[in-house]
Amino acid sequence: xxxxxxxxxxxxxxxxxxxxxxxxxxxxxxxxxxxxxxxxxxxxxxxxxxxxxxxxxxxxxxxxxxxxxxxxxxxxxxxxxxxxxxxxxxxxxxxxxxxxxxxxxxx
Amino acid sequence: xxxxxxxxxxxxxxxxxxxxxxxxxxxxxxxxxxxxxxxxxxxxxxxxxxxxxxxxxxxxxxxxxxxxxxxxxxxxxxxxxxxxxxxxxxxxxxxxxxxxxxxxxxxxxxxxxxxxxxxxxxxxxxxxxxxxxxxxxxxxxxxxxxxxxxxxxxxxxxxxxxxxxxxxxxxxxxxxxxxxxxxxxxxxxxxxxxxxxxxxxxxxxxxxxxxxxxxxxxxxxxxxxxxxxxxxxxxxxxxxxxxxxxxxxxxxxxxxxxxxxxxxxxx
Numbered sequence: 001x002x003x004x005x006x007x008x009x010x011x012x013x014x015x016x017x018x019x020x021x022x023x024x025x026x027x028x029x030x031x032x033x034x035x036x037x038x039x040x041x042x043x044x045x046x047x048x049x050x051x052x053x054x055x056x057x058x059x060x061x062x063x064x065x066x067x068x069x070x071x072x073x074x075x076x077x078x079x080x081x082x083x084x085x086x087x088x089x090x091x092x093x094x095x096x097x098x099x100x101x102x103x104x105x106x107x
Numbered sequence: 108x109x110x111x112x113x114x115x116x117x118x119x120x121x122x123x124x125x126x127x128x129x130x131x132x133x134x135x136x137x138x139x140x141x142x143x144x145x146x147x148x149x150x151x152x153x154x155x156x157x158x159x160x161x162x163x164x165x166x167x168x169x170x171x172x173x174x175x176x177x178x179x180x181x182x183x184x185x186x187x188x189x190x191x192x193x194x195x196x197x198x199x200x201x202x203x204x205x206x207x208x209x210x211x212x213x214x215x216x217x218x219x220x221x222x223x224x225x226x227x228x229x230x231x232x233x234x235x236x237x238x239x240x241x242x243x244x245x246x247x248x249x250x251x252x253x254x255x256x257x258x259x260x261x262x263x264x265x266x267x268x269x270x271x272x273x274x275x276x277x278x279x280x281x282x283x284x285x286x287x288x289x290x291x292x293x294x295x296x297x298x299x300x301x302x303x304x305x306x307x308x309x310x311x312x313x314x315x316x317x318x319x320x321x322x323x324x325x326x327x328x329x330x331x332x333x334x335x336x337x338x339x340x341x342x343x344x345x346x347x348x349x350x351x352x353x354x355x356x357x358x359x360x361x362x363x364x365x366x367x368x369x370x371x372x373x374x
Binding site: 002005007008012013014016021024025029030036038039044045046047048049051053054055056057058063064065066072075076079082083084087088089090093096099100101104 | 300
């Protein structure tokens with residue numbers, strides 16, 4: 001059974017998570033956006049993907065500190081080169097997984 | 108010359124009406140085949156995310172089960188919230204006795220970054236109706252955003268229907284994997300087959316796809332370096348949104364500053 005308090009907490013979390021996903025879609029669609037804003041949005045994917053992945057590769061612990069000797073970073077280099085050379089998502093994911101698995105055996 | 112106008116051109120072509128691309132039509136026979144194709148390709152396209160969710164979802168299920176949540180509660184959270192890191196944080200806060208306000212506020216700040224992702228996707232979703240947009244919004248995550256954006260850019264056939272199906276396939280995988288983790292995740296050895304690295308490898312590859320010229324490379328470096336610096340200074344995950352805004356803004360400034368070496372080729 002589900003506790004009613006739990007239900008409302010999860011519902012609240014769901015609403016505050018949904019709203020930031022929803023507002024830009026309904027507010028900005030079917031609208032001519034200013035050119036600087038389109039240019040800005042065009043840079044967001046490269047910026048956000050890098051901001052998501054790089055700290056996961058070079059920081060660790062709680063509180064976070066720099067740590068360059070991690071299998072995550074070691075494996076990221078060949079994975080990055082694989083993506084550059086092959087431009088294949090499937091191949092890159094599989095190679096990354098296999099290398100990480102092997103790194104786990106060695107470390 | 109071409110490079111300087113690429114973003115603009117792209118935006119304009121994407122705004123032109125295309126056949127079979129109107130979300131508010133009554134469903135016809137042609138529409139039905141369009142949907143059948145979309146469901147197949149969208150669901151198949153979601154595979155890297157599903158693989159990654161297998162690892163993270165099972166891990167979440169195990170942790171939640173150990174913290175005293177039953178599979179029904181786990182499934183409800185995955186259905187209503189559908190956000191990986193926020194769910195991990197919520198489970199640890201709830202099992203430590205935190206109440207409604209801190210847990211909901213934390214979920215809000217942790218997930219605010221989706222604001223940028225939806226803004227970035229809107230360029231490709233200009234011709235669909237309110238209802239479909241609202242359904243689409245529910246499935247915007249780090250993973251679906253990155254994958255859909257890469258497909259929209261390179262794949263002419265990738266439309267809002269495929270993107271929508273991809274979003275919801277990933278969501279179903281998330282719900283299924285987290286609930287399964289709650290039942291029997293503890294029998295699976297951690298780190299099996301390097302599956303923990305599936306999403307990292309996917310993000311690395313999708314980042315490479317975004318490096319379409321020197322300027323994008325510079326933006327990625329600014330984003331990565333500032334994210335690391337901010338993440339060391341401020342706990343939590345606000346570094347993602349701050350670093351992205353800094354890097355994209357720097358990109359626009361550099362693009363307009365006419366630095367000649369940055370006006371390199373864009374492919």
